[in-house]
Amino acid sequence: EDQVTQSPEALRLQEGESSSLNCSYTVSGLRGLFWYRQDPGKGPEFLFTLYSAGEEKEKERLKATLTKKESFLHITAPKPEDSATYLCAVQEESGTYKYIFGTGTRLKVLA
Amino acid sequence: GAVVSQHPSWVICKSGTSVKIECRSLDFQATTMFWYRQFPKQSLMLMATSNEGSKATYEQGVEKDKFLINHASLTLSTLTVTSAHPEDSSFYICSARRGHTEAFFGQGTRLTVV
Numbered sequence: 001e002d003q004v005t006q007s008p009e010a011l012r013l014q015e016g017e018s019s020s021l022n023c024s025y026t027v028s029g030l031r032g033l034f035w036y037r038q039d040p041g042k043g044p045e046f047l048f049t050l051y052s053a054g055e056e057k058e059k060e061r062l063k064a065t066l067t068k069k070e071s072f073l074h075i076t077a078p079k080p081e082d083s084a085t086y087l088c089a090v091q092e093e094s095g096t097y098k099y100i101f102g103t104g105t106r107l108k109v110l111a
Numbered sequence: 112g113a114v115v116s117q118h119p120s121w122v123i124c125k126s127g128t129s130v131k132i133e134c135r136s137l138d139f140q141a142t143t144m145f146w147y148r149q150f151p152k153q154s155l156m157l158m159a160t161s162n163e164g165s166k167a168t169y170e171q172g173v174e175k176d177k178f179l180i181n182h183a184s185l186t187l188s189t190l191t192v193t194s195a196h197p198e199d200s201s202f203y204i205c206s207a208r209r210g211h212t213e214a215f216f217g218q219g220t221r222l223t224v225v
Binding site for chain 2: 042087097103
């Protein structure tokens with residue numbers, strides 16, 4: 001069964017304290033892996049798409065990487081405004097190409 | 112970036128009435144639109160997938176007669192919650208897929224049924 005697991009569930013960091021969020025996935029065929037940021041009461045905001053193992057994408061303090069079994073979202077020198085829930089989703093290669101979401105990591109960055 | 116607009120942002124309705132939520136892709140044509148439901152501190156639960164001009168595909172356990180989805184054009188999909196009851200209160204989010212991969216989300220609709 002296709003599955004996406006994110007860890008940790010919650011993470012508290014001091015401002016400037018770098019860390020990584022993990023997204024492990026099991027899917028019969030991977031079309032793409034996506035990272036989103038969600039603020040409370042808002043819809044998810046698109047961050048990155050990764051398609052193949054070894055691929056990396058960067059945006060400001062965020063860097064996403066992909067292997068055959070997992071993806072990492074590295075946050076370098078985070079700021080309080082990076083506080084949000086980060087969601088990972090995988091897209092199946094066949095069928096309706098629907099997305100399977102993980103339960104997210106709630107990140108809190110303290111000033 | 113691609114913009115998806117969802118309206119209304121919040122709605123309060125009386126039990127037994129119907130509520131319509133709109134989802135529009137503003138600057139691209141969406142091949143597919145998705146409707147999700149999200150409970151507090153939980154992830155997104157896919158309700159249905161819709162393609163323009165065809166019937167929506169509902170996920171197991173989702174009542175198609177309660178949650179009516181219409182995908183009238185490549186830029187507009189609507190979700191109607193019929194005969195809403197307090198247990199339907201939730202955060203509903205749509206997303207629109209550009210091409211075959213990237214999906215962009217609306218800002219969500221907070222539905223409260225009293």
